[in-house]
Amino acid sequence: MKILAYTMAALLLSLSANSYAASAFAGKYKAAAVCSQCHGIRATSSEAPFPPLAGRDELYLEKALKQYRNKTRRSDVMNNIAAGLSDRDINNIAEYYSRLKP
């Protein structure tokens, strides 16, 4: 059920990504659904062992996500999460987080 709901949400999101020019907008929802659980939006928890993403360099974020996706950078959790992201998702997420002020 959860996977189905997730797939549906991802499908809806990718649809809306196509219909909006501003990719940061689509990135916002993708980030909220996929990344924020660990990395937070503007900041990560003071108790959490995860690096914050807000305000990081866009190209760096994009490159890192793609490396996690093709497993040239290893992390059990990140390899799994990045595997579910399209190029477009990655661009949107990188654009969104890079524009955020931490």
Next chain:
Amino acid sequence: MTIKTTINKSLLAATIPLLLSSGSVLAKSGSHDMHKLYEENCASCHGSDHGGYLAPALNSETLKGRSPTALRSLIMTGSFETLMPPFFGRLSDTEIRGLVKHLQSTPKLANPAWNIKEMKKSLKIYVRDESKLPAKPDFKIDSMDDVIGVAARGKYGRGQGSEAVFINSKAHKVIGKVATDTAAHIIEFNPANERWAYVKTDTAEVYKVDLYTMQAVRSIKTGLNGPAIGISRDGKYLMVGSFVPHNAVILDADTLEPLKQFELEGIDPDGKMVSSDSGMIIGTPYADIFAIALENAGQVWIIDLKDGFPVTKIKNVGRHLHDAFLSHKGKKLMVASYDDSIVIAIDLETRKIIKKLPAGCVPHVGGGSVVKVDGRTLGFGTNFGTCDDNTVVSVWDLDTMELVKQVPVSGGTESPAAHANAPYVAVDIITKDRRARTIQLIDKKSLEVVKTLDVGGHAYFPEYSADGKYLYVSAGYTGDEVVVYDSKTLKKVASIQMESPAGIFSRGRVKYMTRGLSPDEME
């Protein structure tokens, strides 16, 4: 056994416990460590007794047949659209595997004892001489009613992010933060003395907070969990109730010393004698009493604040009572009943049920809201449930006790906010998908949803500032901010960062009694 020499005796005496303890450590080391790990990381939400609280029960019964691999990955990554945080990097893989095994083999534990004796022992004093505290706030504020308190949960429900955050609701600036160790849950303000507030945590500690200096002066552990806390109109007594164990206690609001404990049990509407969780506890400007809902027993008890604290029991109120709000100068009490989807009006003067009113599906009224519109006193009731597409907010006429309208909303709701000076009643949509990012606004006059705001995170617990000019909403879970809107234009005016904000409590509430009423209702 015949031991002759004293040397042998004492040697043996010293060795036996050593052997025994090392033996038992060896035999049970896994389960003992895992219990500790559970207590330190999981228990504040899932219940020390493995019986669940804010989060599901985790025991051999509830987890029967669940895949250990799936449970392991859920603990690692956390669960989206819930408060469950990711434990990857915080717990080792060995610990997570051990925890899963421990949970799947541990039954729900018996209700532990937590009585006046344990409570007294847990009393902590942080400021010994309160008379030396400054006589006025050490910050600038027009009125202490402008203070809004937010229960910041912290991502892990404990640790550095868990604190009560106090905000100047006119300036939208943080005045101070009071660390609470585990997640702050409820904030009550002393109606008789503006300097004191009380914060109850997920793990049932009550902190007495000095708002003038923004620090805790005392704390006491009143139970293992449960949200109920109320304060008497004279500010002299607190009453606090627990889910675990099944009791409630009256405290001296000044010293936090426990005065009397109540065992919560009674005959439910189906004729069964049951032990009961504590539902809402409320003090009222109407009289020197507390009202407490016994969740499972379906009874409301009225406790008179005089010698011996005598109890009047109102039976057969409803099946699974939870929260409540006041109206008519605090004389009428509206209690939500989950299982029969009704809200019950009780007259606190005659101590009898006035009427059982239809609600939506699984009513959860939060703090409730009452507004005067065109001469009528309208009460607004939110509903957790979304069964049979019956997703509504109920509106009742509290003068005549009739249902006025079931206002369709986009999902389940848990807390309404209203203010005499604000045109809309805000309700939080909590249905677990993108709708949870939103709150909806019901026009007081047309009684229809006129606007949906995308707040972000898991948006919940709307609250108006004391002057009604601003609407505060928690963008909770991973939203990590409190968002402030202009109450008329609904334009975003400010954002205040904190970790996983939840309940928002205006000190103005002591003036209104229930959100939405104007202070002159209290005359």
